[in-house]
Every structure is written in structure tokens, then in C-alpha cells.
Amino acid sequence: xxxxxxxxxxxxxxxxxxxxxxxxxxxxxxxxxxxxxxxxxxxxxxxxxxxxxxxxxxxxxxxxxxxxxxxxxxxxxxxxxxxxxxxxxxxxxxxxxxxxxxxxxxxxxxxxxxxxxxxxxxxxxxxxxxxxxxxxxxxxxxxxxxxxxxxxxxxxxxxx
Amino acid sequence: xxxxxxxxxxxxxxxxxxxxxxxxxxxxxxxxxxxxxxxxxxxxxxxxxxxxxxxxxxxxxxxxxxxxxxxxxxxxxxxxxxxxxxxxxxxxxxxxxxxxxxxxxxxxxxxxxxxxxxxxxxxxxxxxxxxxxxxxxxxxxxxxxxxxxxxxxxxxxxxxxx
Numbered sequence: 677x678x679x680x681x682x683x684x685x686x687x688x689x690x691x692x693x694x695x696x697x698x699x700x701x702x703x704x705x706x707x708x709x710x711x712x713x714x715x716x717x718x719x720x721x722x723x724x725x726x727x728x729x730x731x732x733x734x735x736x737x738x739x740x741x742x743x744x745x746x747x748x749x750x751x752x753x754x755x756x757x758x759x760x761x762x763x764x765x766x767x768x769x770x771x772x773x774x775x776x777x778x779x780x781x782x783x784x785x786x787x788x789x790x791x792x793x794x795x796x797x798x799x800x801x802x803x804x805x806x807x808x809x810x811x812x813x814x815x816x817x818x819x820x821x822x823x824x825x826x827x828x829x830x831x832x833x834x835x836x
Numbered sequence: 837x838x839x840x841x842x843x844x845x846x847x848x849x850x851x852x853x854x855x856x857x858x859x860x861x862x863x864x865x866x867x868x869x870x871x872x873x874x875x876x877x878x879x880x881x882x883x884x885x886x887x888x889x890x891x892x893x894x895x896x897x898x899x900x901x902x903x904x905x906x907x908x909x910x911x912x913x914x915x916x917x918x919x920x921x922x923x924x925x926x927x928x929x930x931x932x933x934x935x936x937x938x939x940x941x942x943x944x945x946x947x948x949x950x951x952x953x954x955x956x957x958x959x960x961x962x963x964x965x966x967x968x969x970x971x972x973x974x975x976x977x978x979x980x981x982x983x984x985x986x987x988x989x990x991x992x993x994x995x996x997x998x
Contacts, residue, residue: 728876739924739931741845741893741905770876772888774973782884788979788985790887802887802978804985812978 717766722754724769725777732771743775748795750800753777756793760819765833767791789832791825805831837933856910862951862962864942868905870987870996871920872935883989890987891896901976902952902985908938917992923958932992939987947979 729750736742753769757779767779770790778792781803789803802812805828813821857866864947870890872878876992892901906923908916920933941951944964952963 706880731876732874738873738889739871741895768876768879768886770886770888771874773891773893776909776918778886778888780886780888782879782882782886784882784884785985788884788887788981789967790981792888792973794973800974800977802974804981810978810982812974812981814974 716762718757718760718762721757721767721769721779725750725753725757728769728771729777737771738773740773742771742773745771745777746775746795749776749793752795752797753779753793756791756817756821757797759817759819760829761826764826764829767829781829783833787832789828791828799825801825801828803828803832837925838867846911848898857907857960861943862907862945862953864897864940864945866941866988868939868941868962869907869908869916869920870903870905870937871933872937873924873925873931873933875934878937878989878991880991883983885987885989886969887977887981887984889937890983892908892964892980900965901967901969903967903980905951905962905964907953907960913990917929919960935989935991937984937987938990939983943983943986947982949979 729745729747731737732742732745735744737744749772753776757767765781769783770778770780772778772792773792776792776794778790781789786804786807789801789805791799791801793799797818798814798816799822800812800814801824802810804810811828813824815824817825837929860956862868872885874889875884878884879886890903892903895902899988906916906919908919916936917933920936924931924933944951948966949964950966952965955961967979
């Protein structure tokens with residue numbers, strides 16, 4: 677088995693022998709090309725956050741007593757989006773009943789991650805990364821995004 | 837719920853009938869529903885429920901965090917929707933239902949959470965309680981993620997009102 681580990685993503689083939697390296701390099705080229713084609717989804721998500729914040733600006737927007745989304749949470753969520761690398765998969769913006777904004781990556785059952793951003797530049801996250809892998813915690817963010825968050829986003833989107 | 841003691845009470849007496857349900861425990865096999873009002877709380881294309889839709893409300897009166905659900909055993913699908921319409925859209929809050937998250941109680945019980953069968957503000961109502969307290973939001977989010985992950989989505993097929 678030949679494995680190349682480029683900066684973009686792990687490339688792996690089941691090929692063996694002399695042809696394995698060629699196949700792996702071709703896959704690597706595909707991966708690099710994929711990255712170069714990636715469109716910048718961040719303005720779209722920023723706009724979605726704006727829309728969600730507007731939709732959920734009144735108390736009880738969820739019918740269960742939710743707090744209105746705060747301006748600070750909205751701005752922090754948008755800033756977090758700006759700090760995310762564009763090669764990551766696009767999240768969905770979601771309103772949190774405590775007045776925060778969350779980013780949601782969902783790839784089906786047992787592959788889901790939510791990062792919720794509050795007013796104080798703290799991101800709470802929880803995810804399921806396959807049947808037996810769960811992780812949750814909180815990370816501060818200001819000028820960059822914690823490695824734990826980035827790794828979690830990559831992991832939830834890569835597990836098949 | 838005083839607002840239900842008018843004509844709605846008679847009309848939906850059957851839907852609200854709870855004789856078949858235990859007043860002390862929620863059976864793990866019981867079906868529960870949470871109505872959803874916010875479009876970002878679910879994804880129609882994937883049929884998935886967002887974890888934040890299950891996050892608990894900080895009830896200042898009861899001084900606890902709770903997630904409101906309806907026990908729907910014994911009701912036909914149409915009756916569940918009607919119950920939701922009358923409770924949420926007419927009687928309590930004029931907020932249109934967009935979808936509902938459906939699952940069995942075991943999903944909640946497996947997370948070491950409990951049900952408070954209080955019948956308040958209406959019969960068949962219960963609260964999911966026992967959520968982690970304090971500032972550990974990520975711990976609550978983790979439990980909500982587990983629950984949402986195993987629930988299914990049913991979208992309201994009525995023409996959406998603006």
C-alpha cells in the first residue's frame with residue numbers, strides 16, 4: 677500500500693508495486709486540484725449568520741423560551757467563519773436557544789459536529805466522529821482558531 | 837393551561853387523552869416528538885435534526901434546564917400534527933410549526949437524562965431534565981448531539997405561511 681501525506685489531505689491507494697507511486701501521485705494531483713477549485717464559502721455563511729440572527733432576534737423565537745441572538749454572538753460567529761480555512765467544508769449557520777450562533781457540519785448519522793460561539797470569544801463544541809468516537813469541549817478564539825476545532829472539522833468530514 | 841379550556845379542549849380531547857400512558861415513567865419504547873419552529877434547526881435535504889434544537893431551556897421558575905417534548909404513543913400521525921398546531925399555533929404561541937423531531941424515549945434515557953412527566957402546560961407534555969448544570973455548555977451540547985443524531989425528521993407538508 678502506498679500512502680502520500682500531503683498538506684492538503686491524506687491520499688491512500690490499495691495499489692502495490694511500481695504502479696502504486698504513480699497512482700498515489702495522480703490522486704495527490706486530484707486532491708490539490710480539488711483544493712484549488714474550492715470556492716470561498718465564507719461570505720455565504722457570513723450572510724447566513726446575519727439572516728439567522730435577524731430571524732431569531734426576538735425572545736422565544738423557537739417557541740420554547742429561547743433568548744434573542746445577541747449582536748456580539750453574531751459578530752463573533754462571523755469572525756470565526758473568517759478565520760476558518762476555505763478548504764474546510766461549508767457549515768450551516770444555526771441559532772442556539774441561549775442566544776448564541778452555532779456552526780453545524782452534518783454528514784449523516786454518527787458524523788456531526790456543532791461549534792457554538794458565545795459573546796465572550798469562547799467556542800463550545802461537540803461532535804460524533806464515527807460510531808465510537810465522541811468529543812466535546814470549549815476553546816477560546818481571538819486571532820486564530822484552536823487546533824482542536826480545526827482537527828474536529830477535518831475529522832468529521834473525512835470519516836466515511 | 838387555561839387557553840385550552842375553551843373549544844379546543846373538546847376538539848382535542850382525544851389527542852390529549854393520556855390514559856394509555858404511565859403517569860410515573862416514560863417507557864424507553866415510547867415515541868416522543870419535539871416540534872420545530874426554526875428553519876435552521878433541521879435540514880430537509882438530509883432529514884437531519886440539528887443538536888441545538890434539543891438544547892435545554894433555562895427555566896427560571898423551576899430553576900433547572902429542560903427540553904420540552906410531547907409523548908405521542910397512541911396517536912396517529914395526523915393527530916400528532918393537529919395536537920401541535922392547536923397547542924403551539926393557536927393556544928399558546930402564534931408560531932408556525934415547520935417540522936418535528938421524532939424518536940423513542942430510549943434515545944434520551946441512554947444519555948442518563950430523565951423525563952419529568954408534569955402534564956404542564958398540557959397533557960402528554962414532559963420535560964427532559966437532568967442536563968449538566970453550570971457553564972459546561974459543551975457537555976449539554978454533547979448530549980443534545982447524541983439525541984438529535986438518533987432522531988428522525990418529519991417536515992410539515994402544509995403550504996408554508998410567511
